[in-house]
Amino acid sequence: MLSPLPSARAMVPFVSVGNMMRLVHHLGVETVLAELTDAVEADFRRWESFDKTPRVASHSRTGVIELMPTSDGTIYGFKYVNGHPRNIAAGLQTVTAFGLLAEVATGYPVLLSEMTILTALRTAATSAMAARHLAPRGTRIMAMIGNGAQAEFQALAMKAVCGIDTVRLYDVDPDATRKTMRNLAGSGLRTFACASAQDAIEGAGIITTCTADKQFATILTDNMVGPGVHINAIGGDCPGKTELHRDVLRRSDVFVEYPPQTRIEGEIQQMAPDFPVTELWQVVTGAAPGRRDPRQITLFDSVGFAVEDFSALRYVRERLAGTDFYETLDMIADPDDPRDLFGMLQRAKAATR
Numbered sequence: 001m002l003s004p005l006p007s008a009r010a011m012v013p014f015v016s017v018g019n020m021m022r023l024v025h026h027l028g029v030e031t032v033l034a035e036l037t038d039a040v041e042a043d044f045r046r047w048e049s050f051d052k053t054p055r056v057a058s059h060s061r062t063g064v065i066e067l068m069p070t071s072d073g074t075i076y077g078f079k080y081v082n083g084h085p086r087n088i089a090a091g092l093q094t095v096t097a098f099g100l101l102a103e104v105a106t107g108y109p110v111l112l113s114e115m116t117i118l119t120a121l122r123t124a125a126t127s128a129m130a131a132r133h134l135a136p137r138g139t140r141i142m143a144m145i146g147n148g149a150q151a152e153f154q155a156l157a158m159k160a161v162c163g164i165d166t167v168r169l170y171d172v173d174p175d176a177t178r179k180t181m182r183n184l185a186g187s188g189l190r191t192f193a194c195a196s197a198q199d200a201i202e203g204a205g206i207i208t209t210c211t212a213d214k215q216f217a218t219i220l221t222d223n224m225v226g227p228g229v230h231i232n233a234i235g236g237d238c239p240g241k242t243e244l245h246r247d248v249l250r251r252s253d254v255f256v257e258y259p260p261q262t263r264i265e266g267e268i269q270q271m272a273p274d275f276p277v278t279e280l281w282q283v284v285t286g287a288a289p290g291r292r293d294p295r296q297i298t299l300f301d302s303v304g305f306a307v308e309d310f311s312a313l314r315y316v317r318e319r320l321a322g323t324d325f326y327e328t329l330d331m332i333a334d335p336d337d338p339r340d341l342f343g344m345l346q347r348a349k350a351a352t353r
């Protein structure tokens with residue numbers, strides 16, 4: 001007798017926001033950031049085994065909604081993510097996300113997860129991965145310009161992975177800076193509220209820009225940036241949305257995730273299509289040099305690439321094993337006789353009578 005009950009394979013583990021937060025606290029936020037940095041780096045080391053494509057973006061007047069797919073031939077993954085800088089004024093998040101992993105062999109999903117928190121974690125982990133190859137040796141001070149939702153994650157990843165002990169904060173909205181200082185109290189980081197971006201970068205070896213504005217902005221101008229720093233540019237990630245003056249790019253060695261996407265979305269959209277860049281995966285594998293010279297300005301032109309989300313989802317899947325930090329969802333219609341989908345529907349009707 002065929003059953004209307006879902007089969008075990010129809011049930012997909014689902015990590016809600018509540019369970020993601022439990023998982024992160026169970027492991028410890030800095031442990032997660034450090035382990036995720038290693039997970040992202042491990043996948044960058046096998047970069048050539050991934051299917052890669054620029055993300056599919058649907059732009060509107062207020063923001064963008066994007067799909068970010070990739071596969072390593074065994075597992076397929078995608079993320080749904082938005083970016084709406086004006087949401088903040090309405091009390092909404094600028095960035096929200098969820099994502100899925102599936103088995104390539106059958107196409108069956110194996111994980112569905114919230115990714116708003118996970119995106120903040122993976123973006124910070126990717127920044128830390130880049131900085132550990134590019135930042136000046138022994139740097140302890142980071143400037144953090146833009147103190148919104150991503151800020152604490154960026155600061156804690158740089159602490160856990162690169163040994164940053166001081167964060168100099170600036171935001172056009174002082175309430176955002178106060179919120180970040182409150183959240184970082186007790187983290188072991190020394191925090192300072194600064195009066196301007198110029199003030200924030202004083203003495204910093206790493207400068208992170210993480211602002212949200214749907215326009216060409218100039219958070220850093222050429223005269224502000226001295227030699228020997230590493231710039232971690234997070235917020236310029238859409239056509240028409242950048243943070244750095246082009247003269248800063250001209251003086252920097254620019255490192256990117258996936259050039260076909262970054263040339264559309266990153267800071268380098270301001271430059272000619274053949275503007276020289278180095279792919280980060282080549283630095284990770286040793287095929288290209290990272291920092292060569294203490295006076296060099298290195299710039300990670302971060303836009304966020306699908307492989308980082310894939311690494312993060314796989315990390316979560318591994319860490320879920322043996323925990324109860326997930327529910328299972330009846331997500332896939334999977335009749336005992338695969339051709340009898342309609343029969344399964346009919347039996348369900350009988351079962352509800």
Ligand SMILES: NC(=O)c1ccc[n+]([C@@H]2O[C@H](COP(=O)([O-])OP(=O)(O)OC[C@H]3O[C@@H](n4cnc5c(N)ncnc54)[C@H](O)[C@@H]3O)[C@@H](O)[C@H]2O)c1
Nearest residue numbers: 094123146148149150171172176210211212235302303304
């Ligand atoms: N590269 C990536 O992988 C990646 C991933 C996630 C988010 N992002 C981008 O990072 C940015 C920050 O994201 P979020 O979730 O923290 O946004 P958010 O809206 O929570 O915070 C942005 C902050 O920037 C401040 N700000 C705006 N203009 C400023 C300026 N000129 N100077 C100083 N501060 C300014 C705002 O007051 C706000 O506090 C967004 O642009 C987002 O699209 C990039």
